Amino acid sequence: MSNTALLERPAAARHLRAVPTAPTAEALAPAPVDAAPSPRHLPPGTAPRGFALYVGIDEAKAAASGVSLGVLVDALRRTLAELAPDAETYATVALAPVGAGGRDVDVVRLALHEPSAIARTKQDEPEDEDRLHGGVVVDISRKRVLIDGESAAFTFKEFELLQYLVLREGRTIERTELVGSLWQGVTEDESPGERTIDVHVRRLRAKLGRYEDIVRTVRGVGYRFDRHADVSIRYGHGTPSPDRF
Template identity: 90%
Template sequence: MSNTALLERPAAPRHLRAVPSAPAAPAATPVPAATPAAEARALPAGTAPRGFALYVGIDEAKAAASGVSLGVLVDALRRTLADLAPEAETYATVALAPVGSGGRDVDVVRLALHEPSAIARTKADEPEDEDRAPGGVVVDISRKRVLIDGESAAFTFKEFELLQYLVLREGRTIERTELVGSLWQNASEEESPGERTIDVHVRRLRAKLGRYEDIVRTVRGVGYRFDRHADVSIRYGHGTPSPDRF
């Protein structure tokens, strides 16, 4: 999926607007509105609503068939929300999934963005990582660690961030400039590494991966990428960072 295509903006994007509902016919039996107390009972104790997530399942081809793009849809929804609730804050993210992923688009999106109930349903049908053979590499994003053949590897924080960044963007080639801008975005000009310094970090990362060093591929003249690998399993935790955002 092309990130450039996602961010294209036509000159006059469509604008979704709230449509006033038609007057409802009198109901034979009035349904009482939910009371605040009833709503409170439906929530876990000590919690309060702070917003919502709307998962939208549509790929670029289907959007194009409707004469729009994913970026246009995001803009339209944001403008509609700004009309209805100007004080609302928004955040949009793109769900990336391997080409050819089966299932309903919305289910693929929920799983790609690590929506808790979608993850829970998948895990119910799979053995826990701890029950699997210890061989191979486990990238444990929930605990910020890497296991190699069952043993914890001595990765530095930055080395783990680098591997995690590539793993979460599986199948996409990441340029050195993007790695510098994303992993050192809060660093001062003196602390921020040059593009070639990224090569040094990758060499150290590969050295610690040992015989599994090829899971981090070099794309000559461009950067690095992680492809699905039989020797690698990934443990996601709640709050795992989404791979790409608008």
Template identity: 85%
Template sequence: MSNTALLERTAPVRHLRAVTAPVPTVSPEPAPAAEAPAQRALPPGTAPRGFALYVGLDEAKAAAAGVSLGTIVEALRRTISELAPNAETYATVALAPVGSGGRDVDVVRLALHEPSAIARTKQDETEEEDRAPGGVVVDISRKRVLIEGESAAFTFKEFELLQYLVLREGRTIERTELVSSLWHAGDEEAPGERTIDVHVRRLRAKLGRYEDIVRTVRGVGYRFDRHADVVIRYGHGTPSPDRF
């Protein structure tokens, strides 16, 4: 056999061996594990038992998104049930006065008595009082009235009367409703429908030049009208009912 023929037979073999020879591979370095979020130090003697998720969303905004608050609550419950079947859930709705300012979630935290939100509100109220605001401040949370920065000497019944009207702002309250709601059978000084006028006059006298915030609706009763120089502090006592 010639040398040329030998080369023709052996060359493909050498080429195949070169192609199929194992190629050393370098194993990629394992990706670093994601760091767990830093945990805040817990007060001594305490342990986590659950969590609260505050959601700032009113019915109108939920409807605009094509859902309702109840739908969102049920979706969250299903997710929690899938992740942790033994978890117990409880949901409530946060109520606040109509027109309350601020971010929705902050209003929710305050309505549901979240501790840090309450502490911040108390600090804000203290700073506001230090500025000695003028006008009238009806402080529902502390059961008091400030006039030109000074505490007014309202009796318990006088404050209740003013508070009843304030909480029904813009609605005329009949004398019969005031008597039945603020006085009970057996009260020594329970007024009649006519003598309620005497209590209103005393209340107005203590309001001084702001007496017209309590208006008389002839033949019907009384109404509270908000003025620019009147501030209402509702505080954090609004009840939040079980709704879901």
């Protein structure tokens, strides 16, 4: 699924609109201003902040309807801008293995690691399958690293760093890109310098032990992940993707 195809926009994009229906007495009644979901449906200490709409459709099915994925996203955003101008939106592409079976929307939910969808499938996954093998297993879906069958004690930031390099296998990543991507939302004072990145990489390599050279230094530029024959990557039900609309 290429970024170019997803970002194409036709001259006149369709705009989704609500289909008018005959109003009922309930619909005509004014809703209370402070209406909110019943507390019994919310975990304690939480409050609704938005929603996720999972859309199951591939490019071929969209084209058969005379649209594209990019056009659908644009139409939804236009409609939302009319209904709730202050709403912020974010859209990402769901990448799934070719030939993944099941309903389109279920494939999308798994690809985007929607918690309840993942929970329903975990019972079918062999927990100790990867422990039977040597080498390094980088398990993206479960956020863990196994080294010669044993779970490595990676910190959250160390795993994020390794994952960022793994998902961009073979490409040299500059230190400035690592800082900007892995420390988003922090203030300038909290943002680490390039020397801090070097410290994180040294600790990461130390925990990789004899497999430390899978994270290579490109002198004067940054770092690169090089996969060896004894390194396996587990993506789970979908491949995490940085692609955005």
